[in-house]
Structures are given as structure tokens and as C-alpha cells.
Amino acid sequence: MWRIGNIGSNGLMLISLLLTSSTAVVAQDIQIMRLPSQVYIDDKITLSADVQKFDVKPITDLDLTTLNSSTVSPKTNTDYDVRVREFMEKNATDLGLQNNAANLSLSAVRKGLSGTLVEYQQNINGIPVLDTQIGVALNADGNVGSVTKDIVQIPTSKAGQVPSEAKISEPDALEIVQKDLKPEGAIIEAPKVSQAYLSTDGGFRLVYVIRVAVERPFGYWEYRVDSQDGSLVDKFDRRVQEQKRGEESPPAIEPLPAVDLLKAQADKAAKKTAAITGNPASGTAQVFSPNPVTSLNNVALLDNENSDVFVPAYATINLDNITTSNGKFFLVGPLVRIEDFEPGLHSVWTAPSTTSDGKWNASRGDNAFNDAMTYYYIDESLKYLRSLGYIGDRDLFPGGIAADSDGVAGKDNSHYVPDSDVIAFGHGCVDDNEDSDVILHELGHAIHDHLNPAWRGGDSGAIGEGFGDYWAFSYRMKLVSSGKPDFGKVFPWDGIDSCWGGRRADRTTATYNPAKRYDAHETVGGFVADELWSTPLVQTLITAKASGLKVEDVDKVVLEGMFFSGTNFTMRSLALTTVNKAKELYPSGEIAAILQSEFQKVKILE
Structure with a gap:
């Protein structure tokens, strides 16, 4: 039977599934363990036994009658929650909820272009279980379209083995991080501490999750400290980094003053500047459009060329929605904020550029040029997302995003930081x-x-990198026609051979292995794992445009496939989801057919 918990302080309803004594299943040998990740999708493509063996199953394996027979359209998050709970109750065994001591909390109801996604997080003792998720996607007609699940099995018979309270204090956990990290310089982000459960091989640990960003050792660090014995379970840098081949490291510099994380916890980050407020304004800027290699049709261009060589590559563009205050103009708007939240080379913190007239006329070599480039292209891309339909209750960036044009501690690298939700660029x-x-x-x-x-999880590292390459390529296709110079290359200017070489989106001879999991930037058989995902997407884009189809429509399909992908997915499961989204959004089937063909060329689909 379902047991419905009280409404929590966050307004989310907690739900758990327990069997009555008359239907209880004896499961003495069942252990606390992570269940296999699975995706159930609309079976518009025949799923081979080989595909189903891994992670993908047809949606018809589930009982769909509860949701699909409803005639009432949900209007509130509670409405969606009630409907989906009924569906999960019908499919408790398949979803791994039967005899599971963990609760589910409704974490989000999110709307995409092709439907609504209702998402749940596992909890026990009111504390979240890390990296767990069930997502039920409802199509525009209200029927279930797909289900993703990645949960931990916690048999009710084992619930007593799960620690419910920490034995060490939060300050003690911070002290453990302090001794291991030995932070110096500025606190970029003050420590944030929470508790969570972490499933391990045959075990289940209550840990402190501590996130902090510091100037040195530079990084956005996440620590997991066992709350029972204080042991260090895990630590890693949360940044999604480019990790270029031959990345340059800054020269050795003097030590910075040590900092105390316990004192910093109560203070704001040392280098966080106050938000810029003022009046909306417009301006202009000199930028590369899209880069000098493409504009000048010169693949032999070098970084140290005479400045006169670049003059024909500059273009003057309009800047929308910047801010003016006290006689100055700032590159701050509703979608993008140029800020200084990271150190650059030699631990220099570069304040964002301003002008007195709203004109950014700087050239390369002046960081004001980098500010303008960063603001303009992010602003254009986020406005483009809104034009595709991600606006209103579908808006992906209602609060915009912050970017530092001179950060990453001076390395030749760039990164995005999840949770912190910031982007920074290196030199x-x-x-x-x-x-x-x-x-x-x-x-x-x-x-x-x-x-x-x-x-x-899964192939998400390589897929994320491949999608980033696709997103860059898609924008460039709107500016320039296919052909030379070296049209299949990603990062034509930053990735010149004398720097790091860039990547490609035309690796049509690459081959996918469904038994393998692909990490970001991993070299596999003469290609980079990122290219295995970007290639079929980019080639679909090229073929579709040549066939008279819209780049915008392909972008929508790719985005919607990712929206409904869940967690711990693979290239194969996401490819199937993406092709199905193409059929939902564009029933004529042209985009779906091109996508399927391109995925088959690299053996992601069979």
C-alpha cells in the first residue's frame, strides 16, 4: 500500500511504498544496493534484445492505464504528484519501489516543449539519497511518454542498519576538510554543508557534503565526510572543464595567506562583488563574428600575428539590455552578468570593463574585448533559446547566468560549475x-x-562535451555556409594546431560500443569520446539544412531529448529518446529519419 507522509517544510509531499503483511515478499537475501538504471520509452523504434539487456525498455512493459485513462488535466504540482503517484503504485515492482524503505519526494515539475516531466528524489529519515531519481514524462496529451529511474534499494528489513543521526558535528567535518585542502588566498564560495546518504558497495553511509571554492588549490571542491567516524569518503572538483591537450599552467607564484574555512562559513565569499543595479541601456561592441579563422578563411592563422592582420575580422554589433548607472555602462543584463569571481593569471582579479558611452571598441589583447565577446554570445544564445519556446514557465534561465571572462586561475582552460551555475574563461x-x-x-x-x-553518470560526461560542441557548431552554421575553412572542426580559432588542435564533428568512422561507458574527453580508438556524440548531431544538422529543413527544428529535437533523459543514461538510450522526440515534435518523420541514420552510421543505434 502507499503511505502518504506529511507535507514537508519545502512544500513537497513525501511518499513511500510499503507492502501490507498479506502481500509481503520474503526477501532476507536482498541487500541495500543501487538498482540498474533503466529508461522506458515509447516503442516507436524496435528495441532489440541487445538494447534491452542494457538499459532501455519499451514503455508498454509498464501499466499505463492509470495515467492514460484520466480525463482531468493537472493544473498544479500537487495535481501532477497525485496522478504520477497512482501510476508508480501500479508499477511498483518494475520501478523498484516494492518493499523499499526509502521515501520519494517530489523534487520538480518541469515543462518542456513536448510535455511535462515530474521528478522524484529518494529520501530516508528525511535526508536525500545522493544520485537518485525517478522521472515520469507526460506528453502534451497527458499520457505517459517515458520513464527514467535510478534508485537505491533499501529493503524495509534493513532500515534499522541505516544511521539516522550524525556522530560528528558540522564544525568537526569542516575541520577535516580544512586539514586536507589547506586553502590559501580568497574564498571564492564560502562552505555549504548538508547531509546526504551515499550508497556504496554493500553499504549505506550518512555523509556530510561540503562544497567550497578557493583560490588555491584552485577549484570548486566537493568533500564527502562520513558522519559516523569522520573518515574522508570522497573529494573532487565539481567543475566541468575543457581539459585541453597541452594545457598551459601558470608559472610558480608566491604562497598566499592561509584561510580558515570555519570562519569563512559565516562570511560572504571574499571576492564576491555587489550586484550592479541601474537602468536598462543599449550599446555597441567590436567582436569577432564568429572567429578570425572563419572570417578570414585562413586556417594557418597564428596567435602572434601582427594586429593589422585581424582588422578585417572585426564586426560591430549591438548590445541589448546592458545597464547604466552613475554615468557608466556595465555589461550586465537580464540574461548575462559579466563579473569577477575568479582569479586570473598571477592571481590577478580583473574587474569587468565599463565605458562612459556604452561602446566597447577594444581589440584582442585587451580584456574589455573578451568581456564584450563573452557578453554578446551568451546573450544571443539565451535569447535564441527563448525564441525556440523556452520562455515563461519553460524558461531555462529565468535568473540569467554570471560569467568571468578572465578566470580559471590563469590556465588555458574554461569551465562551467554546476550548482554554482557560473561560467569562466581562461587565457x-x-x-x-x-x-x-x-x-x-x-x-x-x-x-x-x-x-x-x-x-x-553513464555516458553523460562525453555526451555533455559533445552537446557543447554541437551547440557551438549550430550557431556558427547560422552565420556561415558549409565548406572551407575546415568546416568539420570545432574551435577553429582557439583550437589551432599551434595551440591544442581542437576537436571534430565529422568522425563518421567512429564506432560505439554499448558495453562501454564514455567519459568526457576520453580517447577511444583514434577519436575522442566527445566526438562520438557530436558527430551524428552535427551531421544531422548539415543534412537537414541541405534538405531545406530548419536548423531551429533540429535544435529543438536535440534539446528535448536531453530534457527527458533522466540520469545515468547512455548514448544509446539518449539517441532513442531523441529520435522519439523528433517523431513527437515533427510527425512527418524527416528529422527523425536523418537522426536515426546518423546514429546508425556510428553504431549508436542498430
Whole structure:
């Protein structure tokens, strides 16, 4: 039977499924363990036994009658919650909810272009279980279209083995991080501490999750400290990084003053500047459109060329929705904010540029040029997302996003930071933000994170990088025609051979292995895993445009596939989801057919 809990302080209803004594299943040998991730999709494509063996099942394996027979359209989150709970009760065994001591909390009801996604998070003792999710997607007609699940099995018989309270204090946990990290310099983000359950092989731990960003050792660190014995369970840098081949490291510099995380917890981050307020304004800027290699049709261009060589590559563009205050103009608007929240080279913190007349006329080599490039391309891309329909209750960036054009501690790298929701760009060889591909690639990471906050596990690392490459390429296709120079290359300017070489989106001889999981930037058999995902998407874009179809329509399909992908997904499961979304959005089937063909060329689909 379903047991409905009280409404929590966050307004989300907690639900758990327990069997009555008359229907209880004896399960003495069942252990606390993570169940296999699964995706149930509308079976518009025949799923082979090989596909089903891994992670994809037809939606018809589930009992759909509860949702699909309803004639009442849900209007509130509670309405959606009630309907989906009935569906999950019908399918408790398949979804791994039977005899499971963990509760489910409604974490989000999110609307996409093709339907609504109702998402749940596992909890026990009122504390979340890390990396768990059930997502039930309802099509525009209200019927269930797909289901994703990635949960932990916690048998009711084992519930007593789960620790319910921490034995060490929060300050004690912070002290453990302090001793291990040995932070110096500025606190970029003050520590945030929470508790969560972490499933491990045959076990279940209550841990402190501590997130902090510091100047040195530079990074946005996440620590997991066992709340029972204080042992360090895990630590990692949360940044989604480009990790270029031959990345340049800054030269050695003097030590910075040590900082105390326990004192910093009560203070704001040391370098966080006050928000800029003022009146909306417009301006102009000099930018590369999209980059000098493409504009000048010169693949032999070098970073140290005479400045006169670049003059024909500059274009003057309009800046919309910037801010003016006290006689100055700032690159701050409703969608983008140029800020200084990270150190650059030699630990220099570069304040965002301003002008007295709203005109950014700087050239490359002046960071004001990087500011203008960063603001313009992110602003254009977020406005484009809104034009596709992601607006109102579908808006992916209702609060905009912050970007630092001179950060990453001076490395030749760029990154997006999930949860912190910021983008920063580095310098070294070609400055990263001189190439629109780099700016839009990093924004691509923010887009996939906003489309799907459960983005993790499986092939998500390589897919995220591949999507970022696709998003950059898609924008460039709107500006230039296919052909030379080297049209299949991503990052034509930042990735010149004398810097790091860039990546490609035409690796049509790459081959997918369904038994493997693909990490970001992983080299596999002569290609990079990122290229295995970007290639079929970009080739679909090229073929569709040549066939008279709209780039915008392909973009919608790719975005909607990611919106409904859940967590711990693979290239194969996401490809199937994406093709099905193409058929939903464009029933004529042209985009779906091209996508399926391109996925088959690299063996992602069979």
C-alpha cells in the first residue's frame, strides 16, 4: 500500500511504498544496493534484445492505464504528484519501489516543449539519497511518454542498519576538510554543508557534503565526510572543464595567506562583488563574428600575428539590455552578468570593463574585448533559446547566468560549475573567449544542466562535451555556409594546431560500443569520446539544412531529448529518446529519419 507522509517544510509531499503483511515478499537475501538504471520509452523504434539487456525498455512493459485513462488535466504540482503517484503504485515492482524503505519526494515539475516531466528524489529519515531519481514524462496529451529511474534499494528489513543521526558535528567535518585542502588566498564560495546518504558497495553511509571554492588549490571542491567516524569518503572538483591537450599552467607564484574555512562559513565569499543595479541601456561592441579563422578563411592563422592582420575580422554589433548607472555602462543584463569571481593569471582579479558611452571598441589583447565577446554570445544564445519556446514557465534561465571572462586561475582552460551555475574563461595561447565556439560550448554545459539537473553518470560526461560542441557548431552554421575553412572542426580559432588542435564533428568512422561507458574527453580508438556524440548531431544538422529543413527544428529535437533523459543514461538510450522526440515534435518523420541514420552510421543505434 502507499503511505502518504506529511507535507514537508519545502512544500513537497513525501511518499513511500510499503507492502501490507498479506502481500509481503520474503526477501532476507536482498541487500541495500543501487538498482540498474533503466529508461522506458515509447516503442516507436524496435528495441532489440541487445538494447534491452542494457538499459532501455519499451514503455508498454509498464501499466499505463492509470495515467492514460484520466480525463482531468493537472493544473498544479500537487495535481501532477497525485496522478504520477497512482501510476508508480501500479508499477511498483518494475520501478523498484516494492518493499523499499526509502521515501520519494517530489523534487520538480518541469515543462518542456513536448510535455511535462515530474521528478522524484529518494529520501530516508528525511535526508536525500545522493544520485537518485525517478522521472515520469507526460506528453502534451497527458499520457505517459517515458520513464527514467535510478534508485537505491533499501529493503524495509534493513532500515534499522541505516544511521539516522550524525556522530560528528558540522564544525568537526569542516575541520577535516580544512586539514586536507589547506586553502590559501580568497574564498571564492564560502562552505555549504548538508547531509546526504551515499550508497556504496554493500553499504549505506550518512555523509556530510561540503562544497567550497578557493583560490588555491584552485577549484570548486566537493568533500564527502562520513558522519559516523569522520573518515574522508570522497573529494573532487565539481567543475566541468575543457581539459585541453597541452594545457598551459601558470608559472610558480608566491604562497598566499592561509584561510580558515570555519570562519569563512559565516562570511560572504571574499571576492564576491555587489550586484550592479541601474537602468536598462543599449550599446555597441567590436567582436569577432564568429572567429578570425572563419572570417578570414585562413586556417594557418597564428596567435602572434601582427594586429593589422585581424582588422578585417572585426564586426560591430549591438548590445541589448546592458545597464547604466552613475554615468557608466556595465555589461550586465537580464540574461548575462559579466563579473569577477575568479582569479586570473598571477592571481590577478580583473574587474569587468565599463565605458562612459556604452561602446566597447577594444581589440584582442585587451580584456574589455573578451568581456564584450563573452557578453554578446551568451546573450544571443539565451535569447535564441527563448525564441525556440523556452520562455515563461519553460524558461531555462529565468535568473540569467554570471560569467568571468578572465578566470580559471590563469590556465588555458574554461569551465562551467554546476550548482554554482557560473561560467569562466581562461587565457593562454589564444584567449578562450576570442572564439565563439568556446563561449557557446561552455554555455552548452549550463544548458544541459538546466535542461536536466539530474545530468550525471553513464555516458553523460562525453555526451555533455559533445552537446557543447554541437551547440557551438549550430550557431556558427547560422552565420556561415558549409565548406572551407575546415568546416568539420570545432574551435577553429582557439583550437589551432599551434595551440591544442581542437576537436571534430565529422568522425563518421567512429564506432560505439554499448558495453562501454564514455567519459568526457576520453580517447577511444583514434577519436575522442566527445566526438562520438557530436558527430551524428552535427551531421544531422548539415543534412537537414541541405534538405531545406530548419536548423531551429533540429535544435529543438536535440534539446528535448536531453530534457527527458533522466540520469545515468547512455548514448544509446539518449539517441532513442531523441529520435522519439523528433517523431513527437515533427510527425512527418524527416528529422527523425536523418537522426536515426546518423546514429546508425556510428553504431549508436542498430
